[in-house]
Amino acid sequence: MNTKKLLTSSMILSSILFANNALVEKVTQSGMMSIPNNEAALTKLIDPNGNIITDKRVELGKKLYFEPRLSKSGIISCNTCHNLGLGGADGVPAAVGHKWIANPHHLNSPTVYNAVFYDKQFWDGRSHDLEDQAQGPMQAEPEMASPQELVIQRINSIPEYVEEFKSAYSKDVNIDFETITATIGIFERTLVTPAAFDDFVNGKEDALTDAQKVGLNTFIDKGCANCHNGVALGGTMQPFEIAAKYTFANLGDFKGDDKGMVKTPTLRNITETAPYFHNGAIWSLSEAVKEMGSTQLGIKISDEEAGQIVDFLGALKGRKPEITYPQLPISTLDTPKPNFD
Ligand code: HEC
Ligand code: HEC
Structure with missing residues (x-):
């Protein structure tokens, strides 16, 4: 490899490194947080x-x-x-x-x-x-x-x-x-699921694909992290239907708490938990993302941007704790019987 080539590749490498650091910094600024990888901090x-x-x-x-x-x-x-x-x-x-x-x-x-x-x-x-x-x-x-x-x-x-x-x-x-x-x-309390996103924020630069990094950037730029933040990427009470009415508002009678606030759902494992929203009216994650753009941010999210964000959301599919299905102790004659009334 000649000097010029070496120089260019090291420049590319350092710009990627810089980009990764900048993205982690941006995540931190946005209020999004990783699940810590050290046990004491998690405890x-x-x-x-x-x-x-x-x-x-x-x-x-x-x-x-x-x-x-x-x-x-x-x-x-x-x-x-x-x-x-x-x-x-x-x-x-x-x-x-x-x-x-x-x-x-x-x-x-x-x-x-x-x-x-x-x-x-x-x-x-x-x-x-x-x-x-x-x-x-x-x-x-x-x-x-x-x-x-x-x-x-x-x-x-x-x-x-x-x-x-x-x-x-x-x-x-x-x-x-x-x-x-x-x-x-x-x-x-033990049901926590660290994902590729956490690995990336905790310092593993190749934990996210380039597409997921692009999506993470779009997610923050669009303002999603204003509400989907903290370790859960959700979990706080937020106003709903700020900019526009929810398309399926008439399904069920849920209107939030007495101030109309709704608990922001976590986005962790979101690719596994369709259908979405409090009344489960939307099956497509990309559609859910666009609905958030209109109801919460008053913006139109394009197909391309929604696709990027969905790529990023895939990086929130977490590693589940291994759970052995338990053997349950048997009933006695004193155990109250099943009642279907
Ligand atoms: C018939 C289905 C059903 C069963 C059984 C059930 N849940 Fe739920 N759970 C729900 C629904 C629906 C909600 C949301 C209700 C609401 O917000 O008013 C909920 C909410 C929750 C939440 C709050 C999560 C959040 O995002 O706010 C937790 C935690 C939870 N359930 C744990 C449990 C536990 C523990 C049990 C067993 C003791 C249980 N659930 C049994 C349907 C169920
Ligand atoms: C102003 C706060 C706020 C902003 C900004 C916001 N969200 Fe939400 N998000 C919520 C709330 C609250 C809900 C629950 C609404 C409901 O179901 O009633 C929600 C629901 C969702 C859901 C469905 C989750 C589920 O489990 O059903 C997804 C997906 C989602 N948001 C993604 C996004 C994306 C992507 C953005 C950025 C384009 C975004 N949100 C911006 C507060 C917000």
């Missing part, structure tokens, strides 16, 4: 005081997450609607629960992966953390329809569960509704 995010997560609680919480007997019918678990093999969601427009009834507000099941990074839970942000959140669906009529008393009786009638709660907490633990639901929340 700080998912268990800030370091006193919630233990191996035993996570293992027990996992069983309860997959436990259909927490529902009145005995056949619906958290995993029915937040299927960990389907991006943490269910793939249907409106969630279907007890007695095969669809959510009365036509609400779509959001993913549970990375929900630990949110400020607020639920589309209207009415819950502040995962432990509190888990109380909702268990009792909700269109979901698992279980009165608290039924949940408590089912679990306490199964000696293996009682033993596991003692072992995960203390010998005289009161296995009440709060403890049962909180244990599920503890398991959910």
Whole structure:
């Protein structure tokens, strides 16, 4: 290789290096954040005081997450609607629960992966953390329809569960509704999925393809990161339909919280969680991106730009924690029977 060639290739290399650094800098400026690759930093995010997560609680919480007997019918678990093999969601427009009834507000099941990074839970942000959140669906009529008393009786009638709660907490633990639901929340705290985007921001320059880098740049330039930021790339309450009415606003009756604000969904694993929006009305990711341009930013996003952004969103498909399907302890004659009413 002659000197001239060498010089040019080193110039190209340094301009790529510079471009990568500049892009990472731009990401940081935009407020987007990576999932840290060092364990201590991650633990700080998912268990800030370091006193919630233990191996035993996570293992027990996992069983309860997959436990259909927490529902009145005995056949619906958290995993029915937040299927960990389907991006943490269910793939249907409106969630279907007890007695095969669809959510009365036509609400779509959001993913549970990375929900630990949110400020607020639920589309209207009415819950502040995962432990509190888990109380909702268990009792909700269109979901698992279980009165608290039924949940408590089912679990306490199964000696293996009682033993596991003692072992995960203390010998005289009161296995009440709060403890049962909180244990599920503890398991959910571990459902984080680092992706190529995180590797790139954490310093691995070739983690993203050139097309994904272009898309990331477009994503920030268009203003998407104004709301899809933080580690979750979502998770805060934001106004919706700022610039224009949502095309499918009339499907269901959801209007946000009392100020009309909506919990910004995470964009992590977004390629796996169609259909989109609170009422699951849009199946195409590219269409969802364009809808955001018109409703949130008052701009028209071209097919080409939408394609670039979708390329980038592919880099948010995360590595899922390996989850072994748990063997659940058997019922006893005292365990309240399934009830389909
Ligand atoms: C019948 C389907 C169904 C079942 C069963 C169900 N969920 Fe949900 N889940 C939903 C829907 C729909 C929402 C959104 C509801 C809303 O915002 O009002 C939701 C919201 C959530 C959220 C908030 C996520 C976010 O983006 O705000 C979490 C976390 C969650 N569920 C966890 C659970 C857990 C834990 C269980 C089991 C105890 C469970 N869900 C059972 C359908 C279901
Ligand atoms: C002003 C805040 C804001 C901006 C800017 C914004 N979004 Fe959103 N985004 C939201 C909110 C809030 C929702 C949920 C709306 C709903 O379903 O009611 C959402 C939903 C989405 C969804 C569907 C997610 C799902 O799981 O259903 C995608 C995809 C999305 N946004 C991508 C983008 C892209 C790409 C841009 C830039 C072109 C963008 N957003 C700009 C706040 C914003």
